[in-house]
Amino acid sequence: MTDTELIWRLAGGSGDGMDSTGQAFEKALMRMGLSVFSHRHYPSRIRGGHTYFEVRAGPEKVRSRGDGYNFLLALGDSFARNPQEDQPAYYGEEEVKPLSENLDDLREGGVIVYDEGMLDDEDIADIELDERAEENDWHVYPIDLRTIAREHGREIMRNTAGVGATAALIGMDTEPVEQLMEGRMSDEILEDNLTVLEEAYDQVAEMDHTHDLEVPEGSHEADQVLVSGSQAVAYGALDAGCRFIAGYPMTPWTDVFTIMSQNLPAFGGIAEQVEDEIAAASLAIGASHAGAKAMSGSSGGGFALMSEPLGLAEMTETPIVLVEAMRAGPSTGMPTKPEQGDLEHVLYTSQGDSNRVVFAPGTVEECYEQARDAFHVAYDYQIPVTLVIDQKLSGEITNVDEALFDREPDPSLGSVLTEAEVAEASHHESGVFDRYQYDPENDDGVSPRSIPGQQDGRFLATGNEHTPQGHIEEDPDNRVFQMDRRMRKLESIREELADFRNPHDSFYGPDDAEYGIMTWGSQQGTVEEAVDRLNDGGHSVKALSVSDLMPYPKEEVTDLLESVEECLVVEMNASAQFRGLTQKELGRFGEKLSSLLKYNGNPFEPAEIVEGFEIQVNGGGEAPSAQTRIEPATGD
Amino acid sequence: MSAFSAIGEEAEIDREEFTPGIEPQATWCPGCGDFGVLKALKQAAPEVGLTPDEILLVTGIGCSGKLNSYFDSYGYHSIHGRALPVARASKLANPGLTVLAAGGDGDGYGIGGNHFMHTARENHDMVYIVFNNEIFGLTKGQTSPTSPKGHKSKTQPQGSAKDPVRPLSLGLTSGASYIARTAAVNPRQAGEILAEAIEHDGFAHIDFLTQCPTWNKDAKQYVPYVDVQDSDDYDFDVHDRREAAEMMQETEDVLNEGTVLTGRFYVEEDRPSYQQEKIDQGQMPEEPLAERYFDDDAEWERTADELIARHR
Ligand SMILES: Cc1ncc(C[n+]2csc(CCOP(=O)(O)OP(=O)(O)O)c2C)c(N)n1
Ligand code: SF4
Numbered sequence: 049m050t051d052t053e054l055i056w057r058l059a060g061g062s063g064d065g066m067d068s069t070g071q072a073f074e075k076a077l078m079r080m081g082l083s084v085f086s087h088r089h090y091p092s093r094i095r096g097g098h099t100y101f102e103v104r105a106g107p108e109k110v111r112s113r114g115d116g117y118n119f120l121l122a123l124g125d126s127f128a129r130n131p132q133e134d135q136p137a138y139y140g141e142e143e144v145k146p147l148s149e150n151l152d153d154l155r156e157g158g159v160i161v162y163d164e165g166m167l168d169d170e171d172i173a174d175i176e177l178d179e180r181a182e183e184n185d186w187h188v189y190p191i192d193l194r195t196i197a198r199e200h201g202r203e204i205m206r207n208t209a210g211v212g213a214t215a216a217l218i219g220m221d222t223e224p225v226e227q228l229m230e231g232r233m234s235d236e237i238l239e240d241n242l243t244v245l246e247e248a249y250d251q252v253a254e255m256d257h258t259h260d261l262e263v264p265e266g267s268h269e270a271d272q273v274l275v276s277g278s279q280a281v282a283y284g285a286l287d288a289g290c291r292f293i294a295g296y297p298m299t300p301w302t303d304v305f306t307i308m309s310q311n312l313p314a315f316g317g318i319a320e321q322v323e324d325e326i327a328a329a330s331l332a333i334g335a336s337h338a339g340a341k342a343m344s345g346s347s348g349g350g351f352a353l354m355s356e357p358l359g360l361a362e363m364t365e366t367p368i369v370l371v372e373a374m375r376a377g378p379s380t381g382m383p384t385k386p387e388q389g390d391l392e393h394v395l396y397t398s399q400g401d402s403n404r405v406v407f408a409p410g411t412v413e414e415c416y417e418q419a420r421d422a423f424h425v426a427y428d429y430q431i432p433v434t435l436v437i438d439q440k441l442s443g444e445i446t447n448v449d450e451a452l453f454d455r456e457p458d459p460s461l462g463s464v465l466t467e468a469e470v471a472e473a474s475h476h477e478s479g480v481f482d483r484y485q486y487d488p489e490n491d492d493g494v495s496p497r498s499i500p501g502q503q504d505g506r507f508l509a510t511g512n513e514h515t516p517q518g519h520i521e522e523d524p525d526n527r528v529f530q531m532d533r534r535m536r537k538l539e540s541i542r543e544e545l546a547d548f549r550n551p552h553d554s555f556y557g558p559d560d561a562e563y564g565i566m567t568w569g570s571q572q573g574t575v576e577e578a579v580d581r582l583n584d585g586g587h588s589v590k591a592l593s594v595s596d597l598m599p600y601p602k603e604e605v606t607d608l609l610e611s612v613e614e615c616l617v618v619e620m621n622a623s624a625q626f627r628g629l630t631q632k633e634l635g636r637f638g639e640k641l642s643s644l645l646k647y648n649g650n651p652f653e654p655a656e657i658v659e660g661f662e663i664q665v666n667g668g669g670e671a672p673s674a675q676t677r678i679e680p681a682t683g684d
Numbered sequence: 685m686s687a688f689s690a691i692g693e694e695a696e697i698d699r700e701e702f703t704p705g706i707e708p709q710a711t712w713c714p715g716c717g718d719f720g721v722l723k724a725l726k727q728a729a730p731e732v733g734l735t736p737d738e739i740l741l742v743t744g745i746g747c748s749g750k751l752n753s754y755f756d757s758y759g760y761h762s763i764h765g766r767a768l769p770v771a772r773a774s775k776l777a778n779p780g781l782t783v784l785a786a787g788g789d790g791d792g793y794g795i796g797g798n799h800f801m802h803t804a805r806e807n808h809d810m811v812y813i814v815f816n817n818e819i820f821g822l823t824k825g826q827t828s829p830t831s832p833k834g835h836k837s838k839t840q841p842q843g844s845a846k847d848p849v850r851p852l853s854l855g856l857t858s859g860a861s862y863i864a865r866t867a868a869v870n871p872r873q874a875g876e877i878l879a880e881a882i883e884h885d886g887f888a889h890i891d892f893l894t895q896c897p898t899w900n901k902d903a904k905q906y907v908p909y910v911d912v913q914d915s916d917d918y919d920f921d922v923h924d925r926r927e928a929a930e931m932m933q934e935t936e937d938v939l940n941e942g943t944v945l946t947g948r949f950y951v952e953e954d955r956p957s958y959q960q961e962k963i964d965q966g967q968m969p970e971e972p973l974a975e976r977y978f979d980d981d982a983e984w985e986r987t988a989d990e991l992i993a994r995h996r
């Protein structure tokens with residue numbers, strides 16, 4: 049086997065401390081000069097159940113989790129046991145699942161390490177491991193990680209033993225792993241872990257090795273840091289001057305909320321965990337109204353509760369930033385599984401015509417950039433901005449240039465007046481500040497606001513239609529003026545987005561390609577990897593990954609669609625929501641747009657996109673072998 | 685120097701300065717109790733030395749929600765039931781502001797009941813006026829959470845089978861640190877209670893009986909009222925939670941039998957307000973957050989300096 053990349057899967061019970069072990073291993077690989085990308089698979093329960101942490105590492109930029117994987121470290125599930133030995137396990141025969149359930153995706157020639165201390169011969173015979181290994185040319189190393197851990201430290205250090213075994217098998221220097229342990233442990237715990245690591249390494253290094261998978265070599269041109277999508281969103285918000293968050297926990301939004309809550313006090317800010325999401329969004333509005341940069345967010349169900357406050361922010365022109373971290377729906381759906389099923393929800397929820405901005409970053413870098421941009425746009429244009437991410441992007445961890453973060457903070461409140469400016473500004477004869485002016489000369493639609501407490505800045509903010517002073521008013525002329533002005537802001541934003549330093553919508557592949565693939569949000573990297581493979585395989589394809597969902601980038605998409613013969617729209621939902629949006633926005637191209645959809649709870653793998661594309665260009669007759677669905681173009 | 689010079693400015697002003705020039709005459713129905721709240725507020729605000737630009741009056745939706753259309757200050761007319769979460773965040777962002785929240789009995793004890801419970805327990809330093817007319821006024825007379833059992837309306841044609849909410853008891857168990865009931869028919873007491881509530885450092889809940897002659901009651905039904913502090917028939921310690929609880933129970937029991945008890949029911953002076961707790965625990969800056977955004981010399985933390993090292 050000659051894989052030039054390592055895709056290492058650490059499988060065990062959730063609750064077995066796999067995140068910290070996995071992330072430390074990933075960071076060690078990054079420090080060795082490799083590009084890394086990790087994917088986290090969870091069951092929707094606290095302890096036990098089949099779960100894994102997967103790291104892909106290679107010398108080139110890693111854009112996705114890849115297809116399958118080539119190294120399995122199966123720890124067994126320590127929580128699957130019933131402490132009463134004569135009783136059955138709490139939830140079926142799960143001890144063996146970290147091993148058995150991961151075999152389907154293991155590549156031919158792959159390596160398996162399992163914890164002999166957790167699984168006996170009978171377990172192994174039951175799952176026919178030997179037969180399957182023979183068929184697939186897998187190299188199996190049973191190692192008693194549990195005993196190594198117990199003898200040289202404590203049983204929970206099985207993870208460390210597993211990392212030592214991995215390093216010995218792939219020829220990896222353990223020094224970066226040791227350094228990371230020294231950074232996060234101390235005293236006896238550190239000593240024991242170091243010993244367990246070394247013991248496992250030595251024992252396994254002495255074994256006969258039959259495989260030839262090795263850790264790849266690489267080097268970085270610039271300093272790298274390991275960051276997740278959620279961290280990037282939160283850091284973007286902090287660097288944009290956000291100092292107020294209100295939220296209510298819901299997976300996967302909880303990640304962003306937690307990171308913000310942990311850091312805001314030290315950043316001089318305020319974090320509030322409140323009674324529900326209606327309150328959360330309303331608090332963000334109240335804080336922003338009183339002169340702070342504020343955010344809130346949730347996942348699908350909680351975001352649904354934010355609908356009415358979201359509309360209030362539109363009508364009162366109170367800037368806020370919301371995060372919607374999607375998970376598979378409808379209803380409670382599959383709480384720990386990614387999906388892109390909330391696009392229409394985010395675009396249209398709340399009564400009346402939508403007057404909001406929606407960005408869907410596609411990569412960890414974009415999470416940071418677009419979180420900053422979200423605040424900039426929200427506060428300059430006095431409009432709610434929603435960042436849509438999903439469980440895939442929020443949990444994926446990858447290396448990015450450290451320089452990405454080395455930027456000036458942006459604490460500007462945008463179109464806000466100082467007290468001196470308020471004094472000069474136009475007022476109603478009654479003394480009320482003209483907060484909502486609709487001067488037709490003012491073509492960007494923005495009317496600067498005052499902040500409560502400023503002398504002579506008082507006005508009424510109301511969710512009812514209102515006059516320039518905020519006074520409730522249903523006069524038809526006033527209504528049309530105010531509506532038109534608010535809607536005009538979207539056009540101004542569309543223009544500004546087109547000039548951004550970092551365009552939100554990324555083209556990938558040769559300009560003159562014959563075919564197109566379009567996607568939005570978190571599938572960007574996977575689509576780009578598929579495009580590379582398709583072009584290497586003799587096809588002529590380019591991709592456009594869209595982040596601006598409202599206002600929609602009509603020009604870019606039109607350019608793409610005019611230049612290609614056909615375009616496959618790739619998204620993780622069942623009703624082709626982004627394709628629908630595209631047709632609604634552009635009013636044409638229906639005959640060119642087909643869809644590749646996936647909604648089984650797992651994100652796309654590049655091979656699935658390659659397969660879907662090939663079926664589609666060959667007339668779309670076949671059914672994909674993957675759990676994906678092709679939706680033909682209208683009129684096909 | 686503060687970016688908000690209206691805050692804390694000492695000024696002797698006339699109550700008429702709180703009458704807005706745009707719509708000086710409120711358009712509630714003649715005889716509506718809501719006028720009584722407006723009047724009391726115009727009395728209390730100058731009494732405690734407030735000026736229009738340092739007050740943020742946040743309301744919900746209902747006839748009551750129109751209060752800030754007729755009171756000249758910064759106003760936020762939010763959505764049905766959500767005045768409290770908007771209001772309390774404004775106070776956190778700028779504790780210098782005097783934050784008042786107001787809404788109806790449906791707004792505060794029904795659709796917004798969850799926010800009432802939590803805002804009270806957190807003890808935010810603000811006043812919450814509930815216009816309790818025992819009816820949904822704006823939507824034309826449906827049964828509300830405080831309507832008495834048996835109350836008939838178009839949506840409860842056979843009469844409500846529900847016991848009404850006990851507003852004062854609810855405020856107490858939730859954690860409000862100042863609880864009073866007053867009535868529109870008693871403007872003097874209302875003004876005094878409002879002034880006290882504004883000066884109280886914590887969550888002050890005022891259940892304000894506001895007759896709705898159009899859909900429910902005429903004012904006579906709240907007369908005669910009894911001030912429990914002035915009456916010899918009632919003797920309890922307003923600082924004692926248990927005695928207060930008992931007094932509240934009785935007050936709620938007799939309201940619909942025609943005995944209208946008003947006054948202060950619970951006052952807890954030593955409990956720190958929520959923002960004070962947060963400041964003491966290092967969870968909130970001492971300087972108002974809003975000031976920082978206007979301070980050109982403020983230093984802003986960067987993730988590059990504070991957080992990135994751990995990602996290397
Ligand atoms: C979410 C929502 N549901 C329902 C309504 C309709 N609505 C407006 S005011 C109101 C009730 C008003 O009763 P109350 O809160 O007691 O205020 P009042 O008019 O009596 O002062 C209702 C049901 C609304 N505006 N929003
Ligand atoms: S309907 Fe009732 S509450 Fe509303 S304004 Fe008229 S009298 Fe007042």
Ligand SMILES: [Mg+2]
Binds near residue numbers: 746790816
């Ligand atoms: Mg009412």
